[in-house]
Amino acid sequence: MATRNNRRDLNFSNAVVDAELIEGASSFALHGRNIVFNIGDTVVEIAGTPRQRIQPFSSTTLIDAVIESAQAMIVIRVRETEGARDWASTLGWPRYAKTITDPTAEILGLPLYRSSQDDLTEIRLSGAAAMLAGNPQTDGMTFAAKANLWFAPEATDCLIHNLHPFIETHVQIMGVGRMQKFQTQQRETLTEEILMAPGFAQPFFDCTRHSIGGFLYPWHQYYADTDCIWLALELHPLAGSHD
Structure with missing residues (x-):
């Protein structure tokens, strides 16, 4: 069985932009403001009623959301906005x-x-x-x-x-x-x-x-x-x- 919520920092993650790859997401909680980019070939499903989706190779900005399921996604948080x-x-x-x-x-x-x-x-x-x-x-x-x-x-x-x-x-x-x-x-x-x-x-x-x-x-x-x-x-x- 594939590992759920397998996550790692991307090698360009830094003090300004925090970037990670999440594969096999299941009930994955996002805290704060996040840019979520679906790089899988199936939809990312977002918890809620009605349930929302991110189509393959599309992105959106989510705030304090829960990802019900995702094949693979990049999650980016901007830590600094000046300079x-x-x-x-x-x-x-x-x-x-x-x-x-x-x-x-x-x-x-x-x-x-x-x-x-x-x-x-x-x-x-x-x-x-x-x-x-x-x-x-x-x-x-x-x-x-x-x-x-x-x-x-x-x-x-x-x-x-x-x-x-x-x-x-x-x-x-x-x-x-x-x-x-x-x-x-x-x-x-x-x-x-x-x-x-x-x-x-x-x-x-x-x-x-x-x-x-x-x-x-x-x-x-x-x-x-x-x-x-x-x-x-x-x-x-x-x-x-x-x-």
Whole structure:
């Protein structure tokens, strides 16, 4: 029998943002204010009448609630709300440019900071969950789920791009930002904006398999309206995982 209420701190949990993974939740009490992100492929059930649910790969903010059942969820509590601009350096997060080889001049000038990344668990997508993940071809596939936090200061464009070796989505933790889509890599071709407030999970963008490998997305970026912290969830396909 699977262990109930199996919980552990994520490796980027810190004095500002407390983050943990809970698997097999059953009558699990949440104290205070919590951002709850369902990373399972079944609903999270919240105690109450009528009972409420968090759909797969969706999130909400719960206060002093009880989770009746959950396959897997990330729970985040914000411990500090002031001085966000200093947090990345205080916590020792590197600038994104220092985490990649041969950064461009644009990336070198980008004030974007990334926490360490946590290897969460394995997730198998099936049926509706595969559709929610933006690509029905992922039905029956198993993924290694990874997560990290990002920080960017007010009025930061966080780089327009369209190719990933993984499927991704994001949850706003602090501040207000936007996920933006473009027709090309130029900012003036903006076609869509999704506003991101604390506790909101961006719906997966539709993607296709790329001929050179990975997943091809519409051109997109995160834009920070204020000083922002957000969580990125990456689903990395495991070799030979498709039925």
